[in-house]
Amino acid sequence: MGYEKPLPAPDPETEPFWNGCRxxxxxxxxxxxxxxxxxxxxxxxxTCQSGxxxxxxxxxxxxxxxxxxxxxxxxxxxxxxxxxxxxxxVTLEEGVRMVGNLVGIxxxxxxxxxxxxxxxxxxxxxxxxxxxxxxxx
Amino acid sequence: xxNARDKCAIAGVGYTQYSKKSGRTVRSxxxxxxxxxxxxxxxxxxxxxxxxxxNFNDSVPAIAVATELGVPEAGYAVDFLAGGNAxxxxxxxxxxxxxxxxxxxxxxxxxxxxRSGFRLGGGRQMxxxxxxxxxxxxxxxxxxxAMAMWCRRxxxxxxxxxxxxxxxxxxxxxxxxxNERAMQRQPISIDDYFNSRxxxxxxxxxxxxxxxxxxxxxxxxxxxxxxxLKQKPVYVGGGAYGGGPQQGEDLFDAIxxxxxxxxxxxxxxxxxWASAGVGPxxxxxxxxxxxxxxxxxxxxEGFGFCKEGEGGPLAASGAIxxxxxxxxxxxxxxxxxxxxxxxxxxxxxxxxxRGQSGPRQIKDAEIALTTAGAMTCGSAMVLHS
Numbered sequence: 001m002g003y004e005k006p007l008p009a010p011d012p013e014t015e016p017f018w019n020g021c022r023x024x025x026x027x028x029x030x031x032x033x034x035x036x037x038x039x040x041x042x043x044x045x046x047t048c049q050s051g052x053x054x055x056x057x058x059x060x061x062x063x064x065x066x067x068x069x070x071x072x073x074x075x076x077x078x079x080x081x082x083x084x085x086x087x088x089x090v091t092l093e094e095g096v097r098m099v100g101n102l103v104g105i106x107x108x109x110x111x112x113x114x115x116x117x118x119x120x121x122x123x124x125x126x127x128x129x130x131x132x133x134x135x136x137x
Numbered sequence: 138x139x140n141a142r143d144k145c146a147i148a149g150v151g152y153t154q155y156s157k158k159s160g161r162t163v164r165s166x167x168x169x170x171x172x173x174x175x176x177x178x179x180x181x182x183x184x185x186x187x188x189x190x191x192n193f194n195d196s197v198p199a200i201a202v203a204t205e206l207g208v209p210e211a212g213y214a215v216d217f218l219a220g221g222n223a224x225x226x227x228x229x230x231x232x233x234x235x236x237x238x239x240x241x242x243x244x245x246x247x248x249x250x251x252r253s254g255f256r257l258g259g260g261r262q263m264x265x266x267x268x269x270x271x272x273x274x275x276x277x278x279x280x281x282x283a284m285a286m287w288c289r290r291x292x293x294x295x296x297x298x299x300x301x302x303x304x305x306x307x308x309x310x311x312x313x314x315x316n317e318r319a320m321q322r323q324p325i326s327i328d329d330y331f332n333s334r335x336x337x338x339x340x341x342x343x344x345x346x347x348x349x350x351x352x353x354x355x356x357x358x359x360x361x362x363x364x365x366l367k368q369k370p371v372y373v374g375g376g377a378y379g380g381g382p383q384q385g386e387d388l389f390d391a392i393x394x395x396x397x398x399x400x401x402x403x404x405x406x407x408x409x410w411a412s413a414g415v416g417p418x419x420x421x422x423x424x425x426x427x428x429x430x431x432x433x434x435x436x437x438e439g440f441g442f443c444k445e446g447e448g449g450p451l452a453a454s455g456a457i458x459x460x461x462x463x464x465x466x467x468x469x470x471x472x473x474x475x476x477x478x479x480x481x482x483x484x485x486x487x488x489x490x491r492g493q494s495g496p497r498q499i500k501d502a503e504i505a506l507t508t509a510g511a512m513t514c515g516s517a518m519v520l521h522s
Contacts, residue, residue: 006278008270040271040392046383066293066397068285069338070276074259079276087277089286089392097392101275107338112293129274 003124004078013041016055021128024120026058028096039096060118061135062092069107090116090132104133139376139412145232146363146370147520148242149178149356150484155320155475158253159350164197167248168205170352174244178356179367182206185356187213187243189231191223191478195255196248213240220388221426222401224479224509225516229376231357241358247480248352256348257478268386281345281429283389284511285337288431290397292339295446297434299339303330304453305430306343306472312459313469315497320347321473344430346471353477353484371487374504374521375413377405380514391513400432401515402439402508410441413519415504417441420519422489422499423463423506424482427470432511433457437465440506440517459499467497479509483518490522 010018020027029038031045032052044051067088073079086102088110102110103119115135122128151173153159153166167190175185185208188199203211213234217223224247231243251257258279265273277283291297307327313319325343333342363370380401383393391397410416417440425436434448442463443451451457457465468474468485475481486505488494508517 005276006265006269006273008274009264009266010270011266014270040268040386046393066286066289068277068282068289070282071338072334072336074279074282082276085276087275087282087286099272099275099277099392127274131275 007124007127013043017041018127020055020057021120021130022126024128026060026118026130027055028058028092028094030054030056037094037096039098059093062090062098062116062132064102064110064112064114064116065089065091065097067102067110086110088116088132098130100129101131102133103131138408139229141232141236142374142412142414143360143372145235145357146360146372147228147355147487148358148363148366148368148370149174149176149180150354150487151175151177152318152353152481152484153351155318155349155351155477157320157348157350159250163195163248163250163254164201164205166250166350166352167197167202167246170248170354171202171244171246172206174354174356177368180242180356182208185242185244186210187231187234187240189215189227189234189243189245190247191217191219191227193220193255193257194218195251195257202246213243220510221428221479222388222510222512222515224426225376225483225507225518226378226509228355228357228373228483228518229378229516232373232376235357235359242362243357244354245357246352246354247478249478250350251476251478252348252350254350258345258348268390271392272389280389281340282337284429284431285340287397287400287435287512288339288429291431291434294398295449297449299331299341300327301434301449301453302344302430303327305433305457306330308458309427309466309470309472312467312497313473316468316474319469319474320349321469340429346428346476347473349475349477351475351477353481355483355487369491369522371490371520371522373518374415375409375519376517377409377412378516379405384513388512394513399439399445400435400512401510402436402517405515405517406440409517409519415519417506419504420463420506421502421504422467423465424486424508425465425506426479426482426508426511426515427466427472428476428511430472433465435511436508440508459497464499467494467499482507482509486520490520
């Protein structure tokens with residue numbers, strides 16, 4: 001059986017990020033003019049409106065900003081074997097937020113501000129998804 | 138800021154049966170609600186020259202209703218591609234059209250087969266394009282899953298509890314028990330709340346609104362015209378639409394939103410109250426967009442009924458019950474009446490302000506707040522008799 005969950009469809013703005021994930025590197029944008037980090041990727045800097053962009057490797061460390069525990073699978077046939085699973089918004093050290101699954105921890109033990117580090121999950125030949133695990137685990 | 142205080146009024150309301158399976162086309166539902174609203178105002182279809190609606194690619198365009206009803210000159214037919222955030226915006230847009238001369242009498246409606254047809258709470262397509270590529274691949278797909286992330290932030294910041302959320306679910310159901318058109322009228326207890334299925338922490342089934350087939354509509358016209366019509370006019374005293382910075386790339390995305398422990402209401406409250414010349418202390422009842430129990434908490438705070446962080450305790454104190462200081466959703470809300478994407482709140486406000494709400498009538502109701510939206514963007518109005 002193939003991979004049935006939603007897969008990212010990289011576009012000209014996001015391709016560097018997904019290529020980075022495939023190399024197990026967490027890349028985010030940094031404004032070439034004012035130096036502000038940003039994610040998700042965009043063409044223009046919301047701080048200074050510059051179109052100059054550098055891609056830089058993030059440390060991969062962050063903290064849990066918010067999280068949910070999915071117990072009822074939707075679509076049912078796709079996620080039935082995964083529940084309960086945890087989705088978190090993580091604030092990276094660079095100041096941007098990123099969504100990912102929290103792995104390597106019991107969903108009931110997740111706490112706010114918990115330090116996490118990135119992990120990479122090669123879900124298909126082309127796509128690697130970032131995930132986060134408790135730091136030091 | 139909205140500068141048309143009391144220039145326009147709602148002159149008629151209409152609605153279909155709210156059900157799980159209408160067995161009808163969405164256009165048929167829309168036309169029934171619009172026709173009833175026109176008749177309620179004492180008007181004929183020939184008196185109407187505008188239709189405004191909003192949809193999520195799940196409804197019919199305004200011209201379809203005008204066509205079915207045979208409106209001779211539907212010069213102003215506008216559709217917003219939007220979520221519940223537009224459920225008050227469409228009335229404000231009608232006011233703007235009337236004030237600018239683009240239309241004279243406008244029917245606003247929302248129609249959907251939200252249970253038997255396209256289910257807003259359901260999944261999305263499996264190829265994640267655009268901003269969705271940073272959310273859906275992680276199994277973050279449905280609106281309950283989106284809103285649970287916001288609720289968690291409020292719990293982290295302010296200690297909001299499931300007990301408090303449960304009390305909101307119970308209050309809404311008690312209200313619906315007095316509402317003959319409500320889909321869920323069987324009273325529930327806090328135990329029923331805690332025993333309801335965990336869907337996505339911190340939400341249980343009873344934190345989540347209904348899914349409904351149905352339609353509702355209102356007729357908006359100039360205040361002067363409304364005073365000559367059949368029903369007591371309900372004036373649009375004030376209004377606001379918008380949100381804060383970094384609202385996101387679609388309705389789901391809010392990754393860059395400043396903090397999910399507050400929502401759009403915090404950003405539009407000042408303009409709303411200033412435009413109406415009243416404040417939260419003047420309101421006799423509030424129709425607050427309750428796609429989830431939690432969204433009431435955030436809006437009680439944002440619109441100034443209490444300080445930030447006090448929405449949970451306020452809701453649990455009994456203050457939002459029918460006999461409380463600020464009765465909220467006497468029809469049972471989206472949680473227990475029906476989910477017509479928030480537009481049923483406007484219908485309820487109008488009937489309450491006319492004194493036509495029967496056993497659930499809030500005594501001496503003269504000023505109502507109506508709100509629409511739960512996340513980064515929303516609309517609200519002050520209506521009064």
